Amino acid sequence: MAARYLDRQLNIADYALGGLTRRLGKNLVVVLVFALVxxxxxxxxxxxxxxxxxxxxxxxxxxxxxxxxxxxxxxVGFSTEAIKExxxxxxxxxxxxxxxxxxxxxxxxxxxxxxxxxxxxxxxxLAGLGIDFLPNLKTDAAFEPAVIGRGVRENLGLGNRRxxxxxxxxxxxxxFVTSATFDAETSMVTxxxxxxxxxxxxxxxxxxxxxxxxxxxDVANPLEIDNIADNIGERLKGVRxxxxxxxxxxxxxxxxxxxxxxxxxxxxxxxxxxxxxxxxASGLTxxxxxxxxxxxxxxxxxxxxxxxxxxxxxxxxxxxxGLGYLAAWIHLLFFNGxxxxxxxxxxxxxxxxxxxxxxxxxxxxxxIFSLSVLPYLAATVIPxxxxxxxxxxxxx
Amino acid sequence: xxxxxxAVEKYYNRGAPNQVHALRTVDLxxxxxxxxxxxxxxxxxxSTLLAILGGIIGPTSGSAVVDGxxxxxxxxxxxxxxxxxHIGFIFQRFRLIPELSVVENVTxxxxxxxxxxxxxxxxxxxxxxxxxxxxxxDFLAAEISGGELQRAAVARALxxxxxxxVADEPTAHLDTRLSEDFLSIMAELKDLGKTIxxxxxxxxVSGNPIVDRCLYLRDGRxxxxxxxx
Ligand SMILES: Nc1ncnc2c1ncn2[C@@H]1O[C@H](COP(=O)(O)OP(=O)(O)O)[C@@H](O)[C@H]1O
Ligand SMILES: [Mg+2]
Numbered sequence: 001m002a003a004r005y006l007d008r009q010l011n012i013a014d015y016a017l018g019g020l021t022r023r024l025g026k027n028l029v030v031v032l033v034f035a036l037v038x039x040x041x042x043x044x045x046x047x048x049x050x051x052x053x054x055x056x057x058x059x060x061x062x063x064x065x066x067x068x069x070x071x072x073x074x075x076v077g078f079s080t081e082a083i084k085e086x087x088x089x090x091x092x093x094x095x096x097x098x099x100x101x102x103x104x105x106x107x108x109x110x111x112x113x114x115x116x117x118x119x120x121x122x123x124x125x126l127a128g129l130g131i132d133f134l135p136n137l138k139t140d141a142a143f144e145p146a147v148i149g150r151g152v153r154e155n156l157g158l159g160n161r162r163x164x165x166x167x168x169x170x171x172x173x174x175x176f177v178t179s180a181t182f183d184a185e186t187s188m189v190t191x192x193x194x195x196x197x198x199x200x201x202x203x204x205x206x207x208x209x210x211x212x213x214x215x216x217x218d219v220a221n222p223l224e225i226d227n228i229a230d231n232i233g234e235r236l237k238g239v240r241x242x243x244x245x246x247x248x249x250x251x252x253x254x255x256x257x258x259x260x261x262x263x264x265x266x267x268x269x270x271x272x273x274x275x276x277x278x279x280x281a282s283g284l285t286x287x288x289x290x291x292x293x294x295x296x297x298x299x300x301x302x303x304x305x306x307x308x309x310x311x312x313x314x315x316x317x318x319x320x321x322g323l324g325y326l327a328a329w330i331h332l333l334f335f336n337g338x339x340x341x342x343x344x345x346x347x348x349x350x351x352x353x354x355x356x357x358x359x360x361x362x363x364x365x366x367x368i369f370s371l372s373v374l375p376y377l378a379a380t381v382i383p384x385x386x387x388x389x390x391x392x393x394x395x396x
Numbered sequence: 397x398x399x400x401x402x403a404v405e406k407y408y409n410r411g412a413p414n415q416v417h418a419l420r421t422v423d424l425x426x427x428x429x430x431x432x433x434x435x436x437x438x439x440x441x442x443s444t445l446l447a448i449l450g451g452i453i454g455p456t457s458g459s460a461v462v463d464g465x466x467x468x469x470x471x472x473x474x475x476x477x478x479x480x481x482h483i484g485f486i487f488q489r490f491r492l493i494p495e496l497s498v499v500e501n502v503t504x505x506x507x508x509x510x511x512x513x514x515x516x517x518x519x520x521x522x523x524x525x526x527x528x529x530x531x532x533x534d535f536l537a538a539e540i541s542g543g544e545l546q547r548a549a550v551a552r553a554l555x556x557x558x559x560x561x562v563a564d565e566p567t568a569h570l571d572t573r574l575s576e577d578f579l580s581i582m583a584e585l586k587d588l589g590k591t592i593x594x595x596x597x598x599x600x601v602s603g604n605p606i607v608d609r610c611l612y613l614r615d616g617r618x619x620x621x622x623x624x625x
Contacts (some may be wrong), residue, residue: 003510007510014513298485357514391453
């Protein structure tokens with residue numbers, strides 16, 4: 001009995017597939033539109049997951065506290081004198097100076113991120129970049145050594161050469177030699193990055209001899225971070241003190257309303273599609289009605305007709321799901337979530353910028369599957385109930 | 397398979413302004429292996445009577461008993477089972493699905509029975525060969541001639557090996573030669589012990605020697621006429 005049931009299901013599924021291929025053009029349109037909807041939802045959700053993952057990864061490398069000087073609401077440089085002020089705060093393990101700036105390469109129309117650091121033995125200075133290894137900056141005495149990202153190497157057209165020059169603000173040239181390049185594996189952040197000695201960075205940007213842009217503070221006891229941040233704010237006037245927690249909050253707030261907004265827009269598209277599917281499943285062409293009546297006279301039960309519609313919907317929705325999900329994965333993997341990244345993350349909103357490393361989430365897949373395939377089945381099989389009760393005598 | 401209709405009434409759209417009283421107090425008894433012709437002008441209720449005999453619709457009132465089983469007021473599900481097991485129906489306009497191949501059309505009744513593809517194909521091709529249209533099996537139903545369509549329709553009616561063949565004006569769209577071919581197929585089926593009920597106002601059918609009895613329908617009332625012509 002069970003075997004016969006299975007054979008019946010297979011027969012009807014086979015007939016459903018045949019029917020779909022007979023009306024290929026029409027059904028292909030449905031599959032493609034549905035796949036597009038699934039692609040959008042899946043891309044959006046995958047991009048969100050990956051961004052959240054990247055943000056949480058990044059947060060682990062962000063220093064406990066970052067100190068910046070603000071003037072007229074903009075970040076400005078300040079003197080290393082400030083370090084002395086912080087020496088008296090109990091609980092601070094270390095304070096590192098850093099110059100962080102952007103260099104616009106007019107020749108190539110490219111923007112590079114320049115970071116100047118002092119000591120090479122301390123990872124704190126590279127915090128926020130997700131960089132694990134520490135380049136040796138002091139290999140070549142004749143030129144100023146620098147570690148550059150792959151993107152920088154390509155933009156400068158270096159090929160196998162190691163030497164390159166950048167302009168100071170007064171348009172005089174400063175020469176560098178690459179001591180290392182970040183390989184392709186590292187995140188997108190490192191792509192446009194140039195790391196150099198702190199003094200070299202000051203020289204390049206035309207800063208004062210003791211001028212820096214950030215102080216990176218490492219705290220011994222995580223529970224003390226907020227207290228120490230308050231303390232720093234009191235001792236140094238006109239500074240912005242950013243804790244790791246605050247950066248995390250910025251990410252969360254930015255994601256929160258953006259992904260909510262995006263989801264609301266997508267929900268509209270999804271709902272529209274299901275209404276369209278319902279409508280299509282409710283109205284049958286005379287030829288379809290006649291086919292159902294013939295099948296019923298030939299001994300097909302009403303439930304066989306519903307089973308037929310069910311398999312048609314399964315085939316359509318599974319292929320659309322596969323197609324849409326695959327496209328979304330390709331979009332994320334090879335195009336870095338190009339379409340939805342700006343929606344989720346205006347580049348200006350979150351600093352330091354996030355790179356996208358695709359994160360596969362089985363839970364996401366399951367959610368998207370159950371929010372696309374199941375409603376489609378409902379939207380098409382429920383109206384099929386009505387059409388399956390067409391009376392067989394209509395073809396006599 | 398003995399078929400008994402007693403006091404069968406059939407209304408369409410009962411109580412509505414477009415009500416049709418299609419069958420009026422029909423009493424009919426058909427014995428096993430009998431071939432019966434139902435004669436009558438268009439609109440007299442022939443198709444309706446065949447639909448009741450074929451378990452496609454139920455009568456509004458009265459009783460329809462086949463082999464001791466009551467068809468009247470049987471739920472759709474059981475009427476369908478009855479059709480699956482006992483009825484081969486040949487439609488007036490053949491009613492093949494044009495975009496399916498002939499052999500696919502012929503084997504359609506086997507799908508809900510859970511018969512596997514290989515077995516389905518074997519039965520379909522065997523039957524098509526027996527009916528001498530094996531060479532058309534792979535053609536689409538839309539591509540074959542009227543006579544071939546008729547044979548395909550017969551093959552489809554026979555695929556589930558029914559004991560009762562019901563044919564609604566089977567020769568209406570055929571020329572004389574094809575009509576005679578059809579009747580010779582029916583003769584073979586009669587030899588196999590099938591009960592055959594044919595609705596037709598074609599004298600070729602009512603006058604054919606295979607027909608045991610002819611009945612006359614007029615305005616939904618059934619009367620016996622004394623033999624052919
Ligand atoms: N499904 C239906 N709904 C309403 N009226 C119908 C239906 N089928 C047949 N009729 C009517 O019932 C009468 C008998 O029709 P039918 O049985 O098809 O006669 P015949 O086959 O002899 O031409 C006709 O008046 C016809 O219009
Ligand atoms: Mg008729």
